[in-house]
Every structure is written in structure tokens, then in C-alpha cells.
Amino acid sequence: MGEGTSTSLTSAGGSSRSASQGLHASGLTRRYGSRTVVDDVSFEVLPGQVVGFLGPNGAGKSTTLRMLCGLGRPDAGVALVDGTPVHRLPNAGRVIGVLLDASAVHRGRTVQENLSLVAQTIGAPRHRVPVMLEAVGLGAVARRRSGALSLGMRQRLALAVALVGRPRYLVLDEPLNGLDTEGISWVKDVVRGFAADGGGVLVSSHLMAEVSTLVERVVVIDRGRIVQDAPLAHVVMSTETALCRSTDDEQLLTALLAAGVEARAEGGALVAHASTRRIGEIAAATGAVLLELRPTSRELADAVLALTEGEFRARRGLDLASWGTDEEHLR
Numbered sequence: 001m002g003e004g005t006s007t008s009l010t011s012a013g014g015s016s017r018s019a020s021q022g023l024h025a026s027g028l029t030r031r032y033g034s035r036t037v038v039d040d041v042s043f044e045v046l047p048g049q050v051v052g053f054l055g056p057n058g059a060g061k062s063t064t065l066r067m068l069c070g071l072g073r074p075d076a077g078v079a080l081v082d083g084t085p086v087h088r089l090p091n092a093g094r095v096i097g098v099l100l101d102a103s104a105v106h107r108g109r110t111v112q113e114n115l116s117l118v119a120q121t122i123g124a125p126r127h128r129v130p131v132m133l134e135a136v137g138l139g140a141v142a143r144r145r146s147g148a149l150s151l152g153m154r155q156r157l158a159l160a161v162a163l164v165g166r167p168r169y170l171v172l173d174e175p176l177n178g179l180d181t182e183g184i185s186w187v188k189d190v191v192r193g194f195a196a197d198g199g200g201v202l203v204s205s206h207l208m209a210e211v212s213t214l215v216e217r218v219v220v221i222d223r224g225r226i227v228q229d230a231p232l233a234h235v236v237m238s239t240e241t242a243l244c245r246s247t248d249d250e251q252l253l254t255a256l257l258a259a260g261v262e263a264r265a266e267g268g269a270l271v272a273h274a275s276t277r278r279i280g281e282i283a284a285a286t287g288a289v290l291l292e293l294r295p296t297s298r299e300l301a302d303a304v305l306a307l308t309e310g311e312f313r314a315r316r317g318l319d320l321a322s323w324g325t326d327e328e329h330l331r
């Protein structure tokens with residue numbers, strides 16, 4: 001693949017894959033004083049995957065991402081990149097593209113200077129700089145001081161920084177913040193294209209609706225511990241609400257209500273607030289023949305809230321609204 005060609009936004013991922021390939025967090029642990037803020041965290045991001053890293057404020061996402069990129073040393077555990085401990089990589093910037101803090105640019109330097117500095121530091125070819133600036137839509141402001149950029153433009157510059165070395169992996173902390181609708185859709189396309197070319201992406205975001213249209217797997221962290229690591233489809237599958245149809249829905253509805261299950265007829269089926277197992281048992285006891293029984297899906301935000309609810313309950317004064325809505329985060 002030629003450098004600086006029309007494939008400039010794509011990853012350097014290859015088609016052959018060995019068992020050790022991928023980004024692996026293995027038992028990562030970080031303590032601040034007596035507090036363990038990341039506790040024995042393990043998960044992986046394989047080439048070609050886009051994985052969402054989700055959790056409430058203060059859950060330990062950024063701390064984990066920093067360790068994964070080699071920017072923070074764990075107190076225990078190790079971060080592996082294609083089988084090599086990240087801190088042993090001679091030039092991690094060419095392997096992992098990192099967007100951790102879009103405002104971490106030299107505000108007095110121009111957009112072009114900032115990107116050139118990074119390219120020089122990680123040994124990326126000089127011609128990648130103008131190519132990347134054009135690719136992220138900053139070609140026209142290349143000579144503008146970075147401090148004068150809008151938040152959305154800073155995000156684009158940060159993405160250019162992450163991509164300039166044609167890495168195999170991307171680690172993106174809140175890459176959608178500050179972007180308008182077009183910008184969000186553009187970043188998502190970049191991420192999808194990167195993964196389609198064999199790169200692996202780990203992305204953290206509070207914009208659940210956006211995440212749910214981007215990732216194929218979800219890792220949820222709460223109070224420093226992984227509470228879920230599963231395909232998106234599995235995570236959004238509700239364990240509390242199911243849809244069912246039987247040869248006699250009226251009889252089944254009566255039986256469900258009699259058993260104390262909240263249920264209603266809807267669109268030629270029954271929607272019942274119980275597990276599929278419970279509904280199956282009630283149907284069997286009634287002698288109803290089930291034609292269909294499946295869990296319904298729910299919003300990703302609701303699923304993650306359900307997984308991390310204890311945290312919110314524990315924090316007085318901070319209710320579920322502390323997640324905010326997508327709109328609030330976009331403001």
C-alpha cells in the first residue's frame with residue numbers, strides 16, 4: 001500500500017493474522033494512593049474490529065486507555081500490541097494512533113507545525129502531513145494557530161495526529177465530542193474504513209446512540225472493573241422484556257397477568273416484562289403452544305445504565321442524568 005495516496009486514511013493492517021495479534025489489556029491495574037481506579041482489567045481488540053469502551057464518568061476509561069497506549073505505567077498487568085508489551089515497542093506511535101485529549105496541542109503553533117512535529121517524532125514521512133491535513137478537512141487552515149481552532153477543528157487535528165503514522169490500531173477517547181452532525185458521520189466513516197482495512201479500533205464515548213451504530217463489540221467498565229465484554233447485539237438484548245406469540249395469545253396473556261407478569265398485546269404479539277425463561281415456563285404450565293419467544297432489544301444507553309446502575313445509586317446527588325444525552329454532549 002503506497003504512503004500518502006488515496007488510501008491515506010486507512011490503517012496499515014494486513015490480511016494475515018496470528019493468534020497474538022490485537023491490542024490486549026491483560027490484568028491492567030492502576031492505583032492512586034490507596035484507591036484502585038483500574039482493577040485487573042482484561043480485554044482485547046482484534047484487527048478489523050471496532051470496540052466501544054463505555055462506562056460512567058470516573059469509571060477508569062481514560063486511565064485504562066493511557067496504559068493501553070503505553071502513556072501510563074500499570075501497577076500490575078501488561079498491555080500487549082500484537083504480542084509485544086507496549087512499553088517495549090521502539091516506536092509505539094507508528095503502531096497505535098492515539099486520540100486522548102484533543103486540546104493537547106501546542107496552541108501557539110500552527111496546525112501544520114503541530115502535525116509536522118508529531119510526524120517527525122514518530123518518523124512518519126513528511127509528505128503525510130499535507131495529505132493528512134487535506135484528508136481531515138484542515139487543508140485551508142494549515143497555517144492558522146492551533147489555539148484559534150474550534151473544538152470540532154481540534155478534534156479533526158487530533159485525528160490527523162492519530163493517523164499520520166499509518167498505525168495498525170487506533171485508541172480514541174471521546175473522538176466525537178465537539179463535532180457537528182457532519183463531523184460525527186465523517187469520523188465514523190473514517191473509523192469504519194480503518195477497520196475495514198484491517199485496523200483495530202478502541203473507542204470510548206458518552207454518545208451512546210452514535211456508538212451503537214459504530215461498534216461491533218462493547219466493553220463496559222464500572223468502578224475500575226469490567227462488567228461486560230460482549231457483542232453489541234448481545235448487550236442491547238433485554239433480559240427483562242420479551243416478545244412472544246402463541247396459538248392462543250388471549251389465553252397466554254391471561255396466564256401471564258395471573259402470574260404477576262406485566263404484559264400487553266401489541267402488533268399481533270405479546271410484549272411481556274419477564275425473562276424468556278419465565279414466559280416459557282408460564283406458557284408450558286398453561287399448555288399454550290409458543291410460536292415465537294425472543295428477548296427484545298433496548299437502547300445501548302439503557303443497557304449500559306443497567307450494568308452500571310449501582311454506581312449511580314451510590315453517588316448521591318448524581319442521578320442517571322449524569323450520563324447526559326447525546327444532544328448535551330454535542331453542545
Ligand SMILES: Nc1ncnc2c1ncn2[C@@H]1O[C@H](COP(=O)(O)OP(=O)(O)OP(=O)(O)O)[C@@H](O)[C@H]1O
Nearest residue numbers: 032033037038055056057058059060061062063064
Ligand atoms: N492523576 C490522578 N490522580 C488521582 N486520581 C486520579 C488521577 N487520574 C484519574 N484519577 C481518578 O481515577 C478515576 C478514574 O478516572 P478516569 O479519568 O480514568 O475515568 P473515566 O472513566 O475516563 O472518566 P470520564 O468519563 O469522566 O472521562 C477517577 O476517580 C479519577 O478521579
